[in-house]
Amino acid sequence: MxxxxxxxxxxxxxxxxxxxxxxxxxxxxxxxxxxxxxxxxxxxxxxxxxxxxxxESKQEILDEIIKTGFDSIYSHFDLNQDGILSRDEFEHFIRNSFKAIGENRKFWKLYSAIIMQSDIAESMMEKYGDRSQTIMQMLNQFIKNMGSKDPEGDLMVISSLVKGALLVVISAPAFFPVKQLENKTTEACFRLITTK
Amino acid sequence: MxxxxxxxxxxxxxxxxxxxxxxxxxxxxxxxxxxxxxxxxxxxxxxxxxxxxxxESKQEILDEIIKTGFDSIYSHFDLNQDGILSRDEFEHFIRNSFKAIGENRKFWKLYSAIIMQSDIAESMMEKYGDRSQTIMQMLNQFIKNMGSKDPEGDLMVISSLVKGALLVVISAPAFFPVKQLENKTTEACFRLITTK
Amino acid sequence: MxxxxxxxxxxxxxxxxxxxxxxxxxxxxxxxxxxxxxxxxxxxxxxxxxxxxxxESKQEILDEIIKTGFDSIYSHFDLNQDGILSRDEFEHFIRNSFKAIGENRKFWKLYSAIIMQSDIAESMMEKYGDRSQTIMQMLNQFIKNMGSKDPEGDLMVISSLVKGALLVVISAPAFFPVKQLENKTTEACFRLITTK
Amino acid sequence: MxxxxxxxxxxxxxxxxxxxxxxxxxxxxxxxxxxxxxxxxxxxxxxxxxxxxxxESKQEILDEIIKTGFDSIYSHFDLNQDGILSRDEFEHFIRNSFKAIGENRKFWKLYSAIIMQSDIAESMMEKYGDRSQTIMQMLNQFIKNMGSKDPEGDLMVISSLVKGALLVVISAPAFFPVKQLENKTTEACFRLITTK
DNA sequence: AATGAATGAGACTTCATTCAT
DNA sequence: TATGAATGAAGTCTCATTCAT
Structure with a gap:
């Protein structure tokens, strides 16, 4: 039948x-x-x-992989949709990023390799640039709310720290103490906000 | 003739x-x-x-590029050869890394892309793994000397921060405020050492 | 479907x-x-x-050609598997060799050209050297059995004669009297065994 | 100066x-x-x-090598220029061929490899075919003079034997008993002439 | 829906040959 | 006479993609 x-x-x-x-x-x-x-x-x-x-093509497979990965990340980062980041939501965002990478390291390794190549990076910027900017603005606001004297500078340092730590997780061998890095990084983020 | x-x-x-x-x-x-x-x-x-x-081959061109880039970095990181990292040497190392990348961003973009690919990364580890380890050990000792309560954890966070910041410089467009990032990062490194 | x-x-x-x-x-x-x-x-x-x-490669094509040709020759040379060469079997071997070459002269021309080149010849010796030696030993025993006073010398001359005659067939133009050469060669082989 | x-x-x-x-x-x-x-x-x-x-070209080098080798062979084979081959001259011819190959095996190895390839063989036939034929005719006459019942057949067998023996010398490793092969071959040539 | 034989553009690489010096 | 940098055609091989079945 x-x-x-x-x-x-x-x-x-x-x-x-x-x-x-x-x-x-x-x-x-x-x-x-x-x-x-x-x-x-x-x-x-x-x-x-x-x-x-x-x-349609090998390239289309890659595009679909990237799109799926991105969507999964941003869906995890939902932030109760009020456009404002609370302290808990911020911490949750950091910790959730570590979790996401731990759950799908293959994708992030691929993603990291790809964004280094301009031809691919450009087309991704077109597609995902907006969303990235929204996030950065919300983070900026959050840091201000935390009483930062230099929100722009702090944002740069904090996002660098998180990026670097995630990169370490991505490229680290399996036995790396990921949980410890997550804890230390989260804690450091708060310490790095320059209070008056 | x-x-x-x-x-x-x-x-x-x-x-x-x-x-x-x-x-x-x-x-x-x-x-x-x-x-x-x-x-x-x-x-x-x-x-x-x-x-x-x-x-000899396309690969040899890549090898030569990588070798030259590495040597140029490590030669800048000479540290008066006594095997011990002073406070000033540490700061010089951080700042010099920003400078080196600013001067040769193309190379570092290539390098970043390459270490993400296992096939090429392996052969590089064989060649340059030793030198990297030496540096990490010296940094570890430096952090201890600065009175850290958790040298291993601090090293992870600090190297993550520096890596992340350098990555930002590498992939950032030309108009990024690199000098500011360098200053904030350097300063943050010292603040991140957890004193008793 | x-x-x-x-x-x-x-x-x-x-x-x-x-x-x-x-x-x-x-x-x-x-x-x-x-x-x-x-x-x-x-x-x-x-x-x-x-x-x-x-x-896999051009070389693999050559290897397969050689292997097929060799196998076809040695399969014709079966000799009832008792390891001993009778008079009839010997004659059959000679005549069959002429026949085999006549039927597949292209292959034997290629083979002749190839064994003259050291790079290719070496890999062939590794593969087929053993079988060749077995044949030479059986021929040696046969000549002894025929009452030769100088088996080693006779073997040299006879195998030279056969090789030379086959070479003539291989490189000769189509109108060459192959059958006559076969008859004369076969007959000469027996005459060349130095009886006491 | x-x-x-x-x-x-x-x-x-x-x-x-x-x-x-x-x-x-x-x-x-x-x-x-x-x-x-x-x-x-x-x-x-x-x-x-x-x-x-x-x-002029790589090919010209090959041509000159072949030409030189040929000339050296035929000059050795002078035969007092009367166009008739005596018994001693015949034996001298055989033995001299072994000698020539022993003295310049490299050339003969190259030569053997080359004549197997039709593109090169053809151009050589044009150049050296005449001289080869002259020699064959003289050998034919010699065998007749020796009282052969089947001069054409004997010539075929004898020239096959000599060719085969020379081929063995050419491709044989250094430790091969060349002198013994020379003796046995020379002697066999005479025995192979079918007297009435 | 599914197969894998078949294609052809293009990749890396080699090498006979030329030519400015 | 002598050099070796430089060329370009051609060689081996790979692989994304197509298509008859």
Whole structure:
């Protein structure tokens, strides 16, 4: 008996996700350019032709991976939608970033490698630049609210610290004391706000 | 009559440097794998054949670029060779790192992109891993000497901060207030050492 | 619907053989190094890419050609597997060699050219040296059994004669009286055994 | 003081010979196509440019090597110029061939490899075919004079034997008992002439 | 939906040859 | 005479993509 439309859709969705996951794994491990579609198809257990049935091109696979990763990050960072960052929400944001990376280090390794290359970075800026700016503005406001004498400067230092710490987590070997780094970083963020 | 040995040496030296500079520019901009030798040769204004007259392979060009960049950094970090880091030397190290990156941002962009790719990163670890470790040990000792209650934790946070700040400089557009970031970062480093 | 496994296997088998045959022809005619993969592909009526779909490298094509040729020769030389060469078997061996060459002169021309080149010859010695030695030992025993006063010397002369005659057949133009050479050579082999 | 014309000529001659010798060595060892002009020039201790000062092309070097080798063989085979081969002259011819190969095995290895390739073989046939035929006719007459019942057949067998034996010498490792092979072959030649 | 044979552009690399000096 | 930097065609090989089945 033939399958229903829903079953077909479900199959399509699963196969597509399988290809995306496999591609992410290989791209992160060996780099986008050094990974061939043959490898992706083989490791995913599908034919090359099928992969092109789901995706227009290798580049489209990458785009979709990036988009999914971004969305997952920003959805975690929801902030009760009032546009204001409380102290708890800030801490939650920091800690949640560590958690997100720990849960999907492959993606972030790939992402880190990619934003270093201008051709890819540019197209990403077009797509995600706005959202990034919104976040920075909210952080700025938060630091002001905390009584900072130099909000702009503090924001630079704090975001540098967080970026650096996350980078360490991303590239660190598995046995790195991630939890300790998370604690020390969170705590340091508050200490770095220059109160009067 | 053929040219003298000196003349040939001079030609070789200049052309080799031209190719290295061109390759660095393109590698940094588009990535190592996405840059072809044809592009490098064309932009450098030489034939592909000549490029292979000076370098065994594309990989060797990359290796030479990396080696030169590393050496330039570590030579700046000389520390009067006594194996101990003074307060001034530490501050000089931080500030000099900002300066080095400002002077050769292309290289550091390339370097950052490269360490994210496992295939290339491994061979670099073999070559430069030792020197990195020495530096970390000296920093650890310095933080102890400054009276830290948690040297290991502080080192993690401080090196994260510096890494993050340098990363910001590397990927930031030209108009970023680098000097301010340098000052704030340096100052923050000292503040982050947890005294008893 | 995709083709069945059998259909794919059949396609692969035929295309692979086509490429092997074409390569043998060109290698034999112009030499291995002087023949390009483009020539092979063009003459076979396939793309270069397809050729590399079937063979890892140009060298692998040569290896497969050599292996096939060798196996076909040694399979003809079965000798009822008792390890002893009778008079009839000896004669059959000589005559069969002429026959084999006549049937596949291209291969033997290629083979002759190849064993003259040290780089290729070495890897062949590793693979086929053992079997050659076994044959020489059996021939030596045969000559002894025939009552030779100087088995070692006779073996040298006889194998030289056969080699030379086969070489003549290999390089001779088509109109050469091969059958006559075969008869005379076979007969001479027996006459050359120095009886007491 | 400038050198005289004779001195220049002498230098030219020596340099040219040096290049020829070096090329022969490398061609014989690695094959014509697998040897580059750079290798030849480097091993000869001259520049590439100079090599092209003496020879039009790589091919011309090969041609000259072949020509020199041939001439040296045929000059040894002088036969007192009366067009008739005596018994002693025949034996001398055989033994001299072994001697010639022993003295210049490199050349003969190269030569053997080359005649297997039709493109080169053809141009050689044009140049040296006549002389070869003359020799074959003289050998034919000699065998007749020796009382052969089947001069044509005997010639085929004898020339096969000699060719095969020489081939063995050419490709044999250094420790092969060449003198024994020479003796046995010479003796066998006479025994192979089918007397009535 | 699914397969993998097939293509062709383009990657890296080599090397015979030229030429300014 | 002599050099070696420089060229460009050609070689080996890879891989994203297409398409008949």
């Amino acid at each position: 033939p399958r229903s439309q829903e079953q077909y859709d479900e199959i399509r969705k699963q196969k597509k996700q399988l290809i995306l996951d496999t591609a992410l794994e290989l791209f992160a491990e060996n780099g986008f350019h050094a990974t061939s579609m043959s490898q992706v198809a083989k490791k995913a257990g599908v034919s090359k032709g099928l992969a092109y049935n789901y995706f | 053929p040219r003298s040995q000196e003349q040939y040496d001079e030609i070789r030296k200049q052309k080799k440097q031209l190719i290295l500079d061109t390759a660095l520019e393109l590698f940094a901009e588009n990535g190592f794998h996405a840059t072809s030798m044809s592009q490098v040769a064309k932009k450098a204004g030489v034939s592909k054949g000549l490029a292979y007259n000076y370098f | 995709p083709r069945s496994q059998e259909q794919y296997d059949e396609i692969r088998k035929q295309k692979k053989q086509l490429i092997l045959d074409t390569a043998l022809e060109l290698f034999a005619e112009n030499g291995f190094h002087a023949t390009s993969m483009s020539q092979v592909a063009k003459k076979a009526g396939v793309s270069k890419g397809l050729a590399y779909n079937y063979f | 400038p050198r005289s014309q004779e001195q220049y000529d002498e230098i030219r001659k020596q340099k040219k010979q040096l290049i020829l010798d070096t090329a022969l060595e490398l061609f014989a060892e690695n094959g014509f196509h697998a040897t580059s002009m750079s290798q030849v020039a480097k091993k000869a201790g001259v520049s590439k440019g100079l090599a092209y000062n003496y020879f």
